[in-house]
Amino acid sequence: MRETVRIEVTQPNWTVCTGVAFSQVDAWFGHTRRDLKMDIIYPENTQKAYPCIVWICGGAWLTMDRSAHLAYLAGLARDGFVVASVEYRTSNEAVFPAQLIDVKSAIRYLRAHSGRYHIDPERFAVMGESAGGHLTAMAALASDPAFDAGDYLEYSSKVQAACPWYPPADVTTFPYDDPLNAAASPESLMLGKNVMLNKEEAMKACPVSYVKGDAPAFLILHGTQDHTVPFAQGEALHDSLEAAGCDVKLVAIDGADHADRQFFQEETWQRISAFFHEKLNR
Numbered sequence: 001m002r003e004t005v006r007i008e009v010t011q012p013n014w015t016v017c018t019g020v021a022f023s024q025v026d027a028w029f030g031h032t033r034r035d036l037k038m039d040i041i042y043p044e045n046t047q048k049a050y051p052c053i054v055w056i057c058g059g060a061w062l063t064m065d066r067s068a069h070l071a072y073l074a075g076l077a078r079d080g081f082v083v084a085s086v087e088y089r090t091s092n093e094a095v096f097p098a099q100l101i102d103v104k105s106a107i108r109y110l111r112a113h114s115g116r117y118h119i120d121p122e123r124f125a126v127m128g129e130s131a132g133g134h135l136t137a138m139a140a141l142a143s144d145p146a147f148d149a150g151d152y153l154e155y156s157s158k159v160q161a162a163c164p165w166y167p168p169a170d171v172t173t174f175p176y177d178d179p180l181n182a183a184a185s186p187e188s189l190m191l192g193k194n195v196m197l198n199k200e201e202a203m204k205a206c207p208v209s210y211v212k213g214d215a216p217a218f219l220i221l222h223g224t225q226d227h228t229v230p231f232a233q234g235e236a237l238h239d240s241l242e243a244a245g246c247d248v249k250l251v252a253i254d255g256a257d258h259a260d261r262q263f264f265q266e267e268t269w270q271r272i273s274a275f276f277h278e279k280l281n282r
Contacts, residue, residue: 223256
């Protein structure tokens with residue numbers, strides 16, 4: 001049996017480029033250097049520039065894997081975006097603001113190489129889960145020049161949209177029993193100090209501290225039954241942005257726990273894609 005078909009070409013080929021080094025940082029107690037890397041999904045289309053979404057993996061700032069969500073990110077890319085999943089130093093390597101510096105370095109690198117990956121440098125967004133949600137909000141809100149360090153400083157790390165999933169928004173309000181328990185928390189390890197005993201320093205690592213009226217558009221996703229990052233954290237970020245007159249929406253996923261399967265259903269990704277299309281394709 002034979003069949004001859006004519007296939008209409010409406011989509012470009014999409015390529016996955018893994019292990020792209022975007023920055024070098026100190027390693028092994030400052031004696032050596034190592035590369036920070038990203039995975040990029042981009043279109044083989046030189047006739048168009050695409051919005052770029054930077055994905056930031058979670059893991060309590062203690063661990064992360066930039067390749068863990070590539071199956072889902074590929075679907076988002078095929079909806080019309082360049083997607084880059086970026087690595088950052090974990091808290092056993094460096095304390096805050098190293099993680100934020102790494103994320104902003106990745107954004108600047110992508111802007112500097114926008115032609116190579118067919119990116120529109122004027123249309124950038126960030127998205128991440130848990131610790132990555134925290135870094136998403138910080139990257140979108142914190143414009144302190146101290147957080148931009150390293151290479152490609154002639155390029156901006158500013159973004160136009162942000163989608164944090166279950167983000168720690170104010171680590172000073174986490175329900176710690178006592179300072180001893182707080183000392184061993186992921187938040188304290190990220191800060192390098194006990195968050196209960198150093199609240200002023202801890203607030204410098206909190207997204208709610210950086211909310212201003214000119215913030216980019218936000219879509220916050222949070223499960224109502226989150227036992228790791230309380231739902232009140234997502235509410236606090238939403239309420240702060242709303243009070244400042246910002247463009248923000250909180251999607252409360254009924255009954256969902258932390259990193260629950262509801263976040264990885266097609267309906268959720270359709271909402272995310274629609275948000276980025278609306279905010280980045282104006």
